[in-house]
Amino acid sequence: MTDKAQVVKAVRAAFEREPRINLHRYPVRMEFHEGVLTLEGEVEHIAAKKLGMELAIAVPGVTGIVDRLHVVPAMRMGDGAVLDAVRDALLQEPILQACTIRVMRKGVQEPVREAPVEPQGVIDVSVKDGVVLLDNHVPNHVQKRIAGVLAWWVPGSRDVINGMEVVSPQADSDEDVAKAVRWALTKNRLVESDNIRVSARRYVVTLEGSVPTDAQKEMAEFDAWCVFGVDRVVNHLEVR
DSSP states (O other), rough: OOOOHHHHHHHHHHHHHOOOTTTTTTOOOEETTTTTEEEEEEEEEHHHHHHHHHHTTTTTTOOOEEEEEEOOOOOOOOHHHHHHHHHHHHHGGGGGTSSEEEEEEEEEEEEEEOOOOOOOOEEEEEEEEEEEEEEEESSHHHHHHHHHHHHHSSSSSSEEOOEOOOOOOOOOHHHHHHHHHHHHHHHOSSSSSEEEEEEEEETTEEEEEESSSSSHHHHHHHHHHHHTTTEEEEOOOEOO
C-alpha cells in the first residue's frame, strides 16, 4: 500500500469512528498529494464538517487541507434567495447596525445600507452554489463571528467563508469566542439557554448546564460550531 493510500485509509478510519460523521449516507471523496488532503462532498451538518477537518489534520502526514465539504442545506434555495436571506439577517441584527452592507448580485455590487460617514465596518456578501462569502472588514472579532453565524443559519446555506478582516488593535481572545457563542444560544429561539454555561479556551468551547431535550442539546452544540474559529465543542449539557 502506498503512503498516499495509507493516509487516506487512516483519515477514513478516523471518520468512521466518529458517530456524527456518516460516510455510508454521506460519502466523502478524498485525495492526498504532497501532504495536502482534499476533502469533497456533502455532509449531514456543520458538526460533521468541522469534526472532519479536525480529524483529518490530526492524521500523520497531513500538513494541509483543501476544504470542499459542504453541508446538506435544511432547505434547497437558489443563490438569490440565500443572498436575500443573509442580507436581511445582517440588516436586522442590532450589533451590526453601524456597518455598511453590500451584496453582489449577478456580478454587480448593490449597496443595501450605507452607514454613517465613518462606518464601523463594511460587509460584502455574495453567494455561489449555496456557499456564502462574507468579505471586507468589521471593527471586532465578535461582530465577525455574529455575521458568520447569521449566514450559517439561513436554511439554504451549504457553507460560509468568513473572509472579513478585523480592524482592531485588540487581539482575539477566549472571551470573544465565548461571547459569540452566548449570543448565538440566546438568539436561537429554539434553545432554552438560561441554564447553559459557556466557556472557551484556545478555541475549544465547553457547554455545561442543562436543557429540556436531546434536540436542544444537539442544537446548542451546532450553534457553537457555527462560530468562526471554533476548533472543538465539548458538550457536557445534561437533559433534564
